[in-house]
Every structure is written in C-alpha cells, then in structure tokens.
Amino acid sequence: MPNQTPGDQYSFLADPEVQKTTTAFTTDLQERLNFKPPVCDVFNSPATSLENDPQYEFHIHPAAKEALPNIIDNPVQRIIGIDAPKGAVPRDYKKPRKIGIVFSGGPAPGGHNVIAGLFDAMKKANPKNRLFGFILGPDGILENDIMELDKEIIDAHRNLGGFTMIKTGRTKIDNKKKMTIARENCKKMNLDAIVVVGGDDSNTNAAVLAQEFFNDGIQVIGVPKTIDGDIQVKDINGKVLCAMSFGFHTAARAFARSISNLCTDSSSDVKYWHVCKVMGRVASHLGLEVALQVHPNLCMIGEEMADYIDTERIRKANAAGTIDYTAFGMTLRHLSRVICNGIVRRAEVGKNYGVIVIPEGILEFINEIQVFIIKLNTIIADYNQTHDTDFHSDFVTLDDKLDYLRRLARFSRENPSFMVWNTRDDDLFNDIPAFFQEGLLTERDSHGNFQFSQVDTEKVVLGLVKDYLKIRQDQGRYKIGIQPEWYQKTLKKEGLDPDYYGPVLFKNYHTKDAFLLAKDSLISMKTLNQELVREKVIGKNDDIPPAVQKVFQSTVPKFKTQVHFYGYDGRGNDPTWFDCTYTYNLGLTVFSLIANNATGQLAAIKNLEKDFAEWEPIGIPIAPLMHLEERNRKLALVLERTVVDIDSPAFKVVKALREKWLAAVPGPDEYRRPGPIRFSGSSVDSKPLILTLNNLDKNKFI
Numbered sequence: 001m002p003n004q005t006p007g008d009q010y011s012f013l014a015d016p017e018v019q020k021t022t023t024a025f026t027t028d029l030q031e032r033l034n035f036k037p038p039v040c041d042v043f044n045s046p047a048t049s050l051e052n053d054p055q056y057e058f059h060i061h062p063a064a065k066e067a068l069p070n071i072i073d074n075p076v077q078r079i080i081g082i083d084a085p086k087g088a089v090p091r092d093y094k095k096p097r098k099i100g101i102v103f104s105g106g107p108a109p110g111g112h113n114v115i116a117g118l119f120d121a122m123k124k125a126n127p128k129n130r131l132f133g134f135i136l137g138p139d140g141i142l143e144n145d146i147m148e149l150d151k152e153i154i155d156a157h158r159n160l161g162g163f164t165m166i167k168t169g170r171t172k173i174d175n176k177k178k179m180t181i182a183r184e185n186c187k188k189m190n191l192d193a194i195v196v197v198g199g200d201d202s203n204t205n206a207a208v209l210a211q212e213f214f215n216d217g218i219q220v221i222g223v224p225k226t227i228d229g230d231i232q233v234k235d236i237n238g239k240v241l242c243a244m245s246f247g248f249h250t251a252a253r254a255f256a257r258s259i260s261n262l263c264t265d266s267s268s269d270v271k272y273w274h275v276c277k278v279m280g281r282v283a284s285h286l287g288l289e290v291a292l293q294v295h296p297n298l299c300m301i302g303e304e305m306a307d308y309i310d311t312e313r314i315r316k317a318n319a320a321g322t323i324d325y326t327a328f329g330m331t332l333r334h335l336s337r338v339i340c341n342g343i344v345r346r347a348e349v350g351k352n353y354g355v356i357v358i359p360e361g362i363l364e365f366i367n368e369i370q371v372f373i374i375k376l377n378t379i380i381a382d383y384n385q386t387h388d389t390d391f392h393s394d395f396v397t398l399d400d401k402l403d404y405l406r407r408l409a410r411f412s413r414e415n416p417s418f419m420v421w422n423t424r425d426d427d428l429f430n431d432i433p434a435f436f437q438e439g440l441l442t443e444r445d446s447h448g449n450f451q452f453s454q455v456d457t458e459k460v461v462l463g464l465v466k467d468y469l470k471i472r473q474d475q476g477r478y479k480i481g482i483q484p485e486w487y488q489k490t491l492k493k494e495g496l497d498p499d500y501y502g503p504v505l506f507k508n509y510h511t512k513d514a515f516l517l518a519k520d521s522l523i524s525m526k527t528l529n530q531e532l533v534r535e536k537v538i539g540k541n542d543d544i545p546p547a548v549q550k551v552f553q554s555t556v557p558k559f560k561t562q563v564h565f566y567g568y569d570g571r572g573n574d575p576t577w578f579d580c581t582y583t584y585n586l587g588l589t590v591f592s593l594i595a596n597n598a599t600g601q602l603a604a605i606k607n608l609e610k611d612f613a614e615w616e617p618i619g620i621p622i623a624p625l626m627h628l629e630e631r632n633r634k635l636a637l638v639l640e641r642t643v644v645d646i647d648s649p650a651f652k653v654v655k656a657l658r659e660k661w662l663a664a665v666p667g668p669d670e671y672r673r674p675g676p677i678r679f680s681g682s683s684v685d686s687k688p689l690i691l692t693l694n695n696l697d698k699n700k701f702i
C-alpha cells in the first residue's frame with residue numbers, strides 16, 4: 001500500500017476494544033493480585049515469640065548428631081503472639097535485618113506467597129528490613145547473583161504460580177568449596193539469615209548450611225515445598241507436625257481437572273483408553289489424590305506394588321521345599337496383567353474405553369527395575385569417581401553405553417568377584433526396549449537421584465499391556481460384549497432369526513440380561529466361518545450373512561490408547577486458596593523464626609488437615625528428621641521422604657472403591673467431577689482429600 005509506515009499498519013492495536021481484549025492484565029489476574037490471604041491469629045499481634053513444645057519426640061540418628069551438633073537439639077517451637085503495644089516490641093525482634101531467600105528444586109504453586117508473607121512480616125516489624133532473592137536457585141548463592149525484592153515486584157507476583165520472580169535451580173551446596181563460597185557471599189552481603197524453599201534434598205542442604213553458618217551468626221530456615229507431597233512430618237508417636245508440603249494441593253487439583261475432562265471425553269466417544277502418567281518422582285501421593293478426586297477406572301499406587309505378595313508362588317515354593325524370592329513385590333509383568341484384567345473385564349460389558357492413572361515413580365517400586373536402577377547408579381558413580389570425568393560425556397550414545405556395559409559383563413565372567421554387572425544382567429537389560437534402556441541410563445540429577453520424569457514409564461507399562469492383550473485376544477479371551485437388544489435388532493433388520501445364530505456365536509446366549517460374549521474359538525472371520533459351517537448354520541460354500549459379520553466384528557476389540565503426562569503444567573498452575581493461604585502464612589512463620597533467633601528449623605503450619613481457624617504456625621527441627629540413604633554410592637544424611645502409607649485411611653478408601661470405579665458392569669461409569677479450581681467458596685475439594693481422610697479416626701479403617 002502506498003505511503004504506509006509500519007506503525008500505521010498496526011494502528012488497529014490502539015483501538016480500546018482491541019486493547020481490552022488483548023491485555024495480559026486480565027480481570028482474573030487483578031483479582032488474584034488483590035487477594036489478601038487470611039492470617040493465623042498470632043500474626044495479628046504486633047510481634048511474636050517462640051515457645052518450646054516438648055510433647056514431640058524424634059528418633060535421632062547418631063550420624064545426624066555428629067554432623068549437626070549445634071542444631072540437633074532444637075525443639076519444636078510454637079509461634080505465639082506478643083500483645084505488647086507497638087513501642088514495647090522487643091528490640092531484637094525489630095532490629096534491622098537483611099534476609100536472602102532462595103527457591104531450590106522444581107517449582108511448586110505458592111512459592112511467591114512465601115516471599116510475600118516474609119516481606120510483609122519483615123516490613124511490619126521494621127520498614128528498614130531488606131529482602132533479597134538469589135537468582136536461579138542455589139547457583140545464585142554461589143555466584144552472588146542476587147536482587148533486592150521490593151514492594152513493586154512482590155505485589156506483581158502475589159498469589160501467582162511458578163517461581164518466576166527469582167527462578168529456581170537444582171544445584172546443591174554439597175562440598176567444602178561451595179560451602180566456603182556460600183559463606184563468603186552471604187557475609188559480603190551482610191545477610192542475617194537465608195531462607196531455603198525446597199524439597200527433601202534442599203531442606204537437607206538447609207540443615208547443613210545452618211550448621212556451617214552457626215558460628216557466623218547467619219540463620220538458616222527451611223520451607224517445605226514440593227508438589228510431590230513427600231515432605232510430611234510426624235514424630236515417633238505418629239503426631240502430625242506437617243501434614244503436607246505446599247504446592248501439592250494445586251498440582252493435584254490441576255491434574256484431576258484435566259483427567260476428569262478426559263473421563264468425560266473417553267465415555268463420550270467410547271474408543272480410547274487414556275493412560276495418564278502423573279508426576280511424583282517416587283511417592284505416589286499425587287496419584288492417590290488424583291484417584292480420589294476423579295475415580296478413574298484403574299489407578300496404580302507404587303507403594304502397594306512393593307508390598308505385594310504373590311501367595312500362589314509362595315504356596316508352590318513351599319510345596320517344592322524352596323524359596324521363591326520373586327514372590328515378594330510386584331513384577332512389571334504382573335503389573336501389566338492387573339491392568340489387562342481391568343481392560344478385559346470392562347470390554348466384556350461393552351466398555352472398550354477408560355482412564356488409567358499411573359504415578360510417575362511407579363517403576364521405583366517394581367523389583368526388577370529397582371535392581372537395574374541401583375546397579376546402574378553404582379556403575380555410573382564408580383566410573384565418575386575412578387576416571388574423574390563424566391560417564392555421560394564419555395559415552396554419548398546409547399550404543400556407547402551398552403558397549404561399556406557389555407565390557408563390564410565380560411569382565412565379570414573373568415572376575416567372578418565383580419558382581420555389579422554380570423552377563424545375566426546384560427542379557428536381561430538387552431531384552432528391554434531401547435527407549436527404556438536410554439531412560440534407565442539417563443543422567444542422575446545433582447543429588448544422585450534417578451530422574452523418573454525422563455523415563456516414559458507409561459510406554460514401558462503400555463508395551464507390556466499391549467503384548468499381553470494380544471495374547472489374550474489370540475486365545476479368544478479378550479472380547480467386546482454385545483448388548484442383546486442391539487444383536488436382535490441388527491439381525492432382524494436383515495430378516496435373520498437371532499435365535500438361529502445366537503447359540504453358535506455366543507457362549508452365554510441364554511443367560512438373561514447379560515452382555516453377549518463371542519465364543520473363545522471365534523477369533524477371525526475364518527474361524528467364524530468354520531464354526532458356522534460345522535454347526536450347519538450355513539453351507540460350505542455360503543457367504544457369512546453381512547449382519548452376522550457386522551456382529552462378529554463388533555466383538556473384536558481394538559485397543560486404542562492416548563498417552564498423557566501431567567507434570568510441568570500442574571506445577572505451573574496458579575495456587576488454590578489452600579496453597580495461597582498456606583504459603584502466605586509460611587512466609588509469616590519464617591520471619592517469626594528468624595526474628596526470634598531460630599536456625600536449622602523448618603517453617604510449618606500444624607493442623608493443615610483441619611479448618612483454617614485451627615492452623616498453628618510452628619518451627620520443626622530439621623536435624624532430627626535426617627537419616628542415612630545411599631546417594632551416589634555413598635551413605636548420605638538426608639531428610640527422610642514420606643511415601644504413601646498403605647495402612648492409611650486414604651489408601652484404604654481407594655483400595656475399597658477400586659472395583660466400583662472400574663465399573664466393569666453394565667451401566668454408567670463412576671467418574672467424579674472435581675470442577676475447576678475456585679478461589680472462593682468452600683467445598684470438600686478446598687483441601688487435599690487425603691488430608692481429610694487421614695485425619696479421620698483410624699480405628700474405623702481396620
């Protein structure tokens with residue numbers, strides 16, 4: 001067009017309606033930013049102090065006592081309000097402070113509110129207090145990459161998901177050199193305290209830093225973050241101190257909402273099995289919560305697999321006077337059988353569709369995979385140690401890695417004392433699909449953890465399921481059940497007598513009201529033809545009537561799947577009311593701990609499982625929660641992760657309802673619609689369902 005400048009070309013963007021429609025500052029966003037989470041009553045006081053709560057007991061590991069002497073005897077501390085007039089707030093409490101905060105590990109909804117709560121409490125105590133964020137996780141501490149967090153940036157992130165304000169990272173400050181750099185940088189900045197918002201490994205790091213910085217007077221406070229829900233704290237008598245890490249509720253609600261939509265879609269076009277892998281590196285808490293929220297047809301819980309005992313195998317072994325070690329814990333093959341049985345049973349009532357929930361970390365609980373993971377962890381760590389280089393840089397392709405393993409297997413033949421990788425391991429490993437081999441050989445994270453999110457767990461399980469379904473189909477033991485009315489209608493439409501063909505086609509033709517099941521022997525048009533001729537229903541040279549062909553074809557299952565991964569999307573979700581309020585109060589708790597000179601404590605809110613009015617901010621000592629675990633081939637002191645307790649009410653409820661949710665009976669499915677994440681109003685979904693169930697009287701669940 002003549003005489004048109006590039007600016008003119010887009011002049012329509014100045015139109016107020018276009019601007020209103022395209023602004024990123026939506027009404028929903030404004031509402032979120034303006035939301036003020038309620039605060040626990042103690043925080044309405046002008047200041048707070050700490051009170052020891054001696055009712056809790058911990059089993060203290062001697063290694064923790066030795067490594068963390070200055071913080072091992074920390075008590076559980078309750079935060080209480082001081083009703084002093086403003087001027088009478090203790091001087092120490094309101095002295096000017098500089099505090100640094102770092103996000104560590106995967107994002108979890110609510111992190112920004114920890115910062116907002118801390119900032120508001122700091123400013124309330126003394127407007128001169130200053131807050132700094134380390135950029136990109138612990139790397140920010142090591143590289144002195146830090147930014148001051150002022151009201152403007154904090155206000156722009158209130159109640160929003162992600163860790164976008166200061167980002168995050170997975171670096172660990174795990175050796176003397178890094179520790180010295182961290183100390184120097186914190187001192188250079190004159191920091192009074194640092195706050196580590198992280199999961200089990202990061203809070204382990206927080207405890208180590210608290211010990212290291214103890215004599216420097218730099219306090220360290222941890223905050224329980226992870227969507228995986230595996231930071232839950234109880235004392236040795238089972239008294240709950242922290243029922244759930246933050247971020248879990250939002251992620252579970254987000255996953256459940258999407259999976260519920262799949263249930264609706266799947267039961268509408270009735271042709272797909274949707275296989276949904278749900279995040280959670282090891283523990284299946286997210287899978288369990290999603291199951292309770294959605295009522296999928298099948299849901300696997302890793303912890304249950306580890307506990308599985310094959311009584312039939314044990315019986316056979318006893319009879320033979322031997323011990324069958326494979327009878328303990330579920331094998332991959334057995335897992336695929338359990339899934340297949342569900343699929344086959346639904347097919348028999350005409351339901352050739354459904355939804356399966358598989359936790360990301362399920363393979364961790366499968367015996368044979370666990371063995372591979374441990375062996376490969378050892379091999380990789382040994383290689384790195386011996387060669388002072390990196391296994392993954394030296395063996396770039398899968399073939400290179402397999403070749404190295406083969407050499408180890410050969411070595412073991414010549415040196416029987418080398419047992420880490422023998423020829424049997426090598427043969428078994430070579431039997432599994434290449435993508436899974438690759439997954440098992442992926443780089444471990446900086447904490448030495450196997451990265452389950454990098455493995456196509458669902459593909460591994462599905463591959464086996466498909467193979468077994470094919471076997472059952474070939475044996476004639478996987479059929480789609482036919483509605484009797486439809487059968488009658490289809491044959492009559494062609495002028496055929498249903499009762500003439502029925503007994504030849506179906507094994508249960510005369511069972512009243514049952515879905516009709518084709519005989520096992522009918523597995524192809526050819527076998528159908530043979531059967532009809534043998535039973536003299538058609539002549540040798542006759543064609544099978546089209547209506548009979550149509551009926552037969554409808555009994556042949558097509559196992560069509562759609563695979564989904566629910567992880568990063570839920571992790572980035574804007575927090576629910578529960579997580580917004582939880583994290584804001586965690587931020588306030590962090591400041592109370594710091595202002596009252598605590599260090600080596602985990603900020604927490606007790607009674608999360610109860611109504612908000614009963615929530616109680618506390619500090620939990622981190623050191624007594626540590627135990628020894630093998631990491632990178634060495635025993636390391638780490639914060640103990642909580643996995644799903646298969647004796648818990650929540651698990652027992654899922655177990656008891658599984659058969660109902662499978663819905664392998666005529667009639668509708670049992671799906672539950674958890675609805676969208678709402679920011680107001682109260683419902684049973686306002687907090688994790690597992691918290692509500694696990695808070696019920698356990699005696700009812702025996």
Ligand code: FBP
Nearest residue numbers: 105106199226227228279280281453
């Ligand atoms: P955190 O324990 O650090 O909170 O991370 C949990 C998690 O979201 C897991 O569920 C998942 O396996 C893992 O992070 C994915 O890690 P990455 O972000 O490095 O891919």
